[in-house]
Amino acid sequence: MSYPAASGAQSPASKPLRVGIIGCGKIAINHVHALQAIEGVEVSAVVDVDAQRARAFADAYGIRHAFDDVDAMLSSGIEVATVCTPHPAHEANVLAAARHGVHVLCEKPIAVDLDQADRMIAATDAAGVRFGVVFQRRFWPAAQRIRAAIDEGRMTAPITGSVIARFRRDAEYYAEPWRGRWDTEGGGVLINQAIHHVDLLLWFMGPAKRVFGRIATLAHGEFIEVEDTAVATIEFESGALATIHASTTFDPGHGVQVLVSDRAGNTASVLEFPEGTGLTDVWSVGDEREYRDPYADAFRAGQPFDIPIAEIHGGLVPYHALQIAEFIDAVRNGREPVVTGREARKSLAVIAAIYESSKTGMPIDLAATRSAGANAVTTAA
Template identity: 50%
Template sequence: MSDKIWKVGIIGCGAISRNHIEAVQAIPGAEVSAVCDVDGAKASETAAKYGISSSFTSVDEILASGVDIVAVCTPHPTHETVVLAAAAAGVHVLCEKPIAIELDSAQRMIDACDTAGVQLGVLFQRRFWPAAQKMKKELVDGSLGQPIMGQCTVALYREHSYYTATPWRGTWAADGGGVLMTQAIHYIDLLCWLLGEPVEVFGYTNSFKHGDNIEVEDSAVATVRFESGALATISATTAAEPALGAQVQLMGTKGATMTILEFPEGTDGRLIVRSENNTVETTPSHPADLYPNADLSTINGALIPYHTAQIADFIDALNEDRPPLITGCDATRALKVLLGVYESAATHQPVSLI
């Protein structure tokens, strides 16, 4: 174990910054030493709320303050500028998903961090669910056989106010996409983590509920073909009322099937189906006493333990001089898939990802 205390700076003091701050403050060997936001009052208020010693209004200031790591919690299209500045300053980076809204941008971020010799991790905290770890382990040890079929179903609820209260939400320029880019990307990442390299997609998008408030999609369906030959389907919406949660299912050549459900949104993904050798184990999927349409603050709060697990892995990776479990390269797979769906929806043709 290293005796070093890693100083972490938080860039962007919006809603998700709470997860990063509380996660770091729970990890031995790390501390939040500074926060930064273009809104100086928001930065000062966040620092005061969490007992953080310094607050800044510019990325250059926080990078010069002596931080070892920055957590990038800014709007999607700004990630590249912040990450490139951090790399140039020799500061390690944990970036919120999506890594970027364009693949070229993501690659520039990866290349800059590689050249600077700093680590780049991207937040996909749902990989740290015990159920997701179990599913991955059974793939690796061969219990499921070769994965052949996958399914990702995301049926979430958002009020119109979710988009209208924040001007940049729901725009192509500032959000980069809708349900695929902002919500379903987590489960697409799980699908790629389990099934491997995606090579082709075909998809459709629409906006059924929020079309008067957003430019982007609130609903999408797609098929994905993987390098191994495995096939998967994606269905995603923020127009579900009530929300039915998010589900990732995997089937292998040995006839075994595993299904994880996150319901309500933000809670632990639970293994609700495990079938093998003509036996099926199930757990209740939608208990009657749970409120389905959780608000964003509740969703984010419930995910803090998994932010903590991922950030702890990032700190361990630095201490052990190894890559984190989720790298910038890992994060491009889900981005590649969803950008392919957008292209396919526009051209009405399958899109090659290689």
């Protein structure tokens, strides 16, 4: 299934849809650009625990109201909120939105554990508000092309796949107080960076059944306590098999490849290189053959492999724009968004199982964690 074209259209007579942003840090910039480009949407309020940051953000983007209290912002007449806070604050903010009857689009990861995710899904269901989670890399044409090939039967269900994520993150990146700690980030390379690519792998390959994994802090132990490296195998309900290798220790970073292949040998991948940019590097589907080697191209051209975080985010703005417009369209038309809380829970379930597997040394069966409400991650027999 591919996504419907994103649309920001509204009926001309309707009044502006008021939107508020929770958390005025780096990724909130992508949200405000995306929202302010949608016809009939007004970003009318922002909130941050840091009042000065909220005020400065509001002034920079011409937003009327700045708050330092989430409940006050949510009762200021907004109909939609987007959550751009660190991970452990996602649950409280989504629950607050549900309490106020406000539709809510939350940044990834949905949460830091499945209990939180299930409470968020249950609360938004009960309140009758739309709940979406940002996985804007699904909107890359290279990713949509693979999903469309599967939907159209040009590829059958993949039987094997891989995520190879080779990031560079350094002490400066982790100097931000919430990063690098279990209680404030909820994990490392898996839950923060590679979750996007785990989401793509699951979107292409279907439901995961069993996970076996190992995490470690191999290079960055002086400044982080979470994992900088992870390896895992995934067995799918279909019988398909995949691997994940993710690390923030590469210097320079070499981006991420998500590759899938079907029984007939049709093979396709999305390469994120440089970071923030998604392209097709392997396309061998039916008689079609396309190959690109962006590493060699960048090396020959003397281009840096790593680009600053702000530029990575800048490259993602068009895809945030597509997903945010799609969410607004879902709200306006009373339908589910394409990436619901339940959909976003799937990548968290796999990552939580890798963490658990690494702790216990055992494979983890995902069956018991599948439905919202069944929270336990169980060790496979």
